[in-house]
Amino acid sequence: MTDSIVSRRRAIALAGVGVAGVAGAAAVGGALIKGAADDEPHPAEGAVAFTGEHQAGIVTPAQDRLHFVAFDVITKDRERLVGMLKDWTTAAARMTAGRDAGEVGAVGGIPEAPPDDTGEALGLPPSGLTITVGFGPTLFRDATGKDRFGIADRRPPALADLPHFPGDRLDDTISGGDLCVQACANDPQVAVHAIRNLARIGMGVVSVRWSQLGFGRTSSTSKTQATPRNLFGFKDGTANLKSEETELLRDHLWVQPGDGPEWMTGGSYLVSRKIRMIVETWDRSSLAEQEMIVGRRKGSGAPLGGRDEFDEPDLAAKDADGEPVLAKTSHVRLAHPTMNGGARLLRRGYNFVDGSDGLGRLNAGLFFIAYQRDPRKQFVPIQRNLSRMDEMNEYLKPVSQALFACPPGVTGPADYWGRALFA
């Protein structure tokens, strides 16, 4: 196996962590393997920088595929937990650059030892992989109030348990979690590989609580992206916060100095909700009813009463009968910032289909993800408004919910996820 080790070293020399310029060429355990397009890698195949002021995977133009996982921490040992977070950071830096998860890779290692990469992404390009980590409320204090890792006094007030919303049918086994990892990529095999290797590295420290695959992004996070469609067939996320809106991101997305404990400055709070959509019932409703419920045209995505997708919804407009053009119960009206004290969200959800429901229907819907500066002022009031009034609720069944504090970005080789929290 000597030849493999030599070529692996060469590969590492060629493709150091953070070298985004190797986009399209994936350094793997045994060799430097080119992506599909040898000369001009497709942008979707390139690498996203891992380090930075903020974690990647939040304002990064939303990739097409998702693997999201929530972990329970099963150790009581703070040092083991911190050690795993360090190992995760190292592995994530490698994998987002298109490399294997660990030093001796999946091949060319020691025959008598388990490989330290699982191998299914060998030869695949970085595929825009981002890996984003968050800390759940239960990491700070367990259900009995116990300070598990000596960080209870560092729990941000904004990481307050979410209230119950009318209509929710939450399944505890797929809600919450001590840690989360969001892996987004343009190739699902690459996203799954990332989650699986972090789970492997965390063996004995964490245990998978729940995990969710998403196959079609339902929001744009950049003005360079076309607005995608959700499983109701409508454009979704037209009014989403975008990476180019620097001032709005400061006000609505990133935690600012003085907002709470200093370790979260530059971070953001993630709310996830798995929302089953009863698509069979929706598909039997008329086009006019669908458009009335959403408040937008199905084809263009224009708000009712407007002409173009990005026209501002006119909440005051009345029709010939004096009725509001945008119904009081329409989704667009209820979610509009003016109805929610100006609150905005950066949404980053995905469509899902998880087999069938045993009642002759697809188990399909939206895995909603939203990032924000303070859920108490953003997600909670907006969702309270929607859960009480939105006519769309008739077609929705929320089954899972979780909240995580995503720390700021890792700034260099000596840094790791949670360093400021555990320092």
Add this chain to the structure above:
Amino acid sequence: MTDSIVSRRRAIALAGVGVAGVAGAAAVGGALIKGAADDEPHPAEGAVAFTGEHQAGIVTPAQDRLHFVAFDVITKDRERLVGMLKDWTTAAARMTAGRDAGEVGAVGGIPEAPPDDTGEALGLPPSGLTITVGFGPTLFRDATGKDRFGIADRRPPALADLPHFPGDRLDDTISGGDLCVQACANDPQVAVHAIRNLARIGMGVVSVRWSQLGFGRTSSTSKTQATPRNLFGFKDGTANLKSEETELLRDHLWVQPGDGPEWMTGGSYLVSRKIRMIVETWDRSSLAEQEMIVGRRKGSGAPLGGRDEFDEPDLAAKDADGEPVLAKTSHVRLAHPTMNGGARLLRRGYNFVDGSDGLGRLNAGLFFIAYQRDPRKQFVPIQRNLSRMDEMNEYLKPVSQALFACPPGVTGPADYWGRALFA
């Protein structure tokens, strides 16, 4: 909505069913929308011809994503069943050409009526979509032996119920089915859209029994494709039947005249198996053990004792101690045609991750699909061999199995899936 209807008509005129040349430009309900690459559509975005001697989606170079569904037929009315098969054929011809599922689409239709396309694929290119249909044993005769639709005497002998294999833990609710539809595409949103619209069209006639998403093809079906990797991290399907091997396809894949009832000539039998892979245990085994169990090198995919992936495995080779280089219990040896009376399969499986298993692990594995001329002579003896001897079984848990007779291709506008069966 006049403008929408006009532009829709123009779109239909531009992109008639079967015009594969519009690859990259998707005609949708309200407009002709260009794919991402305006001038040179990516091959992955193009259309695959729907009509032909054989159904598409069998030897078609395996697309990257899968949505597979099995239906129960809930009507007792033969004419309603036949009517649905006709409607499905029409809709499938449209959708595989990148169009909406029905005449008045998702937008631009009658406001008071439900749209006849669900809309989530509006604006997406054909994405290599293929839709392949099969008939299960229970369509011919129910569990009580009743001839449900007057076709019991047309059941092919090759469509014999599969035997029980050692180690199987089959869940009846996700096994079997009266009808199956395999939708493969390079965009999962397109595959899901196809299945969902067929389910919508079949409302009252069929009910979803089970459905499965797959995200990474685990076999090549063409010599033009690189061999992909399964979730054990190994190249999978190296020795698969390939679309270029015309004589082998005749002998091993396509039903020949005289094989059974004439309506199946040109068709093929599909066996599906959902095989959970206990990846956490696999990941703790050594590289040498993994390679011994598979019988191939993890990096190159070469058979042990060989140098290159496509080297023929040398089943007779012995090592210095006189032991077989390819262990008696290795997967490559047991699946090799010489160990199975020459039997070959065309495999077309996909990786899956369905959340977690409630025990701290990912619910991940292989959704195995294999096509063949006669399962009694191909899948059954091979699987019997594997289920008894294969050391890989320690890491596998088969949970679902199904068998379907996939009729030959639809040859033109007057033809429909199952015409020869129901004629």
